[in-house]
Amino acid sequence: MKEVTLYTDGACKGNPGIGGWGAWLTFGAHEKRLCGGEHDTTNNRMELLGAIEGLKALREPCQVDLYTDSSYVQKGITEWLAGWKRKGWKTASKQPVKNQDLWKQLDEMCQKHQVAWHWVKGHAGIEGNEIADELANQGIDELRAKS
Numbered sequence: 001m002k003e004v005t006l007y008t009d010g011a012c013k014g015n016p017g018i019g020g021w022g023a024w025l026t027f028g029a030h031e032k033r034l035c036g037g038e039h040d041t042t043n044n045r046m047e048l049l050g051a052i053e054g055l056k057a058l059r060e061p062c063q064v065d066l067y068t069d070s071s072y073v074q075k076g077i078t079e080w081l082a083g084w085k086r087k088g089w090k091t092a093s094k095q096p097v098k099n100q101d102l103w104k105q106l107d108e109m110c111q112k113h114q115v116a117w118h119w120v121k122g123h124a125g126i127e128g129n130e131i132a133d134e135l136a137n138q139g140i141d142e143l144r145a146k147s
Helices: 043-056 069-086 100-112 127-146
Strands: 002-014 015-026 030-041 062-068 114-119
Touching: 002 043, 002 100, 002 127, 015 043, 015 127, 030 127, 043 062, 043 069, 043 100, 043 114, 043 127, 069 100, 069 114
Parallel strands: 002 062, 062 114
Antiparallel strands: 002 015, 015 030
């Protein structure tokens, strides 16, 4: 099974506002840089999309070390998801889970791969995180250029 390193990030100008996501995948000497954006979105949605789109880019099941600076994404997938599913997509306070559509997509992507989730401090000079952040902002810039 291929071992892939994936750094993901999301950015938003205003929250909600125009947002972008980025994903930087590396496998040996190979790399892939992905980005995109959406109007009227939130930072959390963009963080989730970075992880989803990064995992979607893999053409076969892989062992993935996924790095995110979003504790929302990291804790959501590793700690909260099982309970949400058990409770019919309700939070501990019986409220509907926000971003349920994206959590379901991320859960589906995680079934296809062996994903180890890692939280990293954002804007701390970690190369992969900095690249993912640049890509997320590029997603915003490209969306603005099309508007």
